[in-house]
Amino acid sequence: MKFDVELVGKIGSMALIDKESNILDYTLIARLSQELKPGYIWVTSGATETGRLDYIKRNGCELEGSIEDVKTDYSAQGQAILMQTYRQYMDSKYSLRQVLVEHQHFNDPQKREHLKQMLLRCISQSAIPIINYNDAVSTEESRRFEIQSLKSKSGKVVECVDNDETATQIACLVKAKTLLILTSADGIYRDSADKNTLIEEITGKDVYEVLDNITECEKFCNGASRAGANGAKAKLEYVKEAVKIGTSVVIASAKHSIKDILSGKAKATRIGVK
Secondary structure (H helix, E strand, C coil): CCCCEEEEEEECHHHHEECCCCEECHHHHHHHHHHCCCCEEEEECCHHHHHHHHHHHHHCCCCCCCHHHHHHHHHHHHHHHHHHHHHHHCCCCCEEEEEEECCHHHHCHHHHHHHHHHHHHHHHCCEEEEEEECCCCCCHHHHHHHHHHHHHHCCCCCCCCCHHHHHHHHHHHHCEEEEEEEECCCCCECCCCCHHHECCEEEECCHHHHHHHHHHHHCCCCCCCCCCCCHHHHHHHHHHHHHHCCCEEEEEECCCCHHHHHHCCCCEEEEEEC
16 A cells, blocks of 8 residues: 555644643653654644743733633744744754644645645655644634534534644545554553553454444543543544554554654554554
């Protein structure tokens, strides 16, 4: 099977934060940035939380106002810091290209194709695209209205409610060999309170069996790492779309290097046809 992109990777907000110091984990981002290369597409969460922490650091308090306004302001502040940090540690011979997407870029055929071609050109141009959802200009109310309008016209709609879905849609768009979802856990557990219950493989003899087994594993998933997150169950539901096109999916902890995860040295949940 031919794949156009080697890897689409995604890291979650909580995996990017040093919880003890309550700041962006610069060591982690430095390590990840040094592993990025052309042929990799990186989807990063964390703009809102990074902006929040930076605002508190500079002003000694949190922003006040509506949830939507505060999220907008934090994310706009955090995006600059995230990109600056990735650029600082990435190999200097590669270009970094920030790509901010919204649901409309996946639901409109022309915008979808435009996004795809831009991402594919990055490979030959020695550039690494770093993608995030454009929270700074997209409110929840307007997004709900637009999604509902799209659903009334067509049955299937990409919502991009979080970056797990965004990463999966990117992987499908560019036909990635591997979709890597980095979290604060080693993968999917039968019992989240027992680290000995890691599900190391979700496989099957064909795509249909893999999809059935993913659905079975969703029964073990409850809760999320933070308010507003959709948790492990949503991750499994989203990645089904990537599995359908033959992409291998890996859910692993951000504490491991990309190299060790892809080589099988690190613990993870690996999903795909056996």
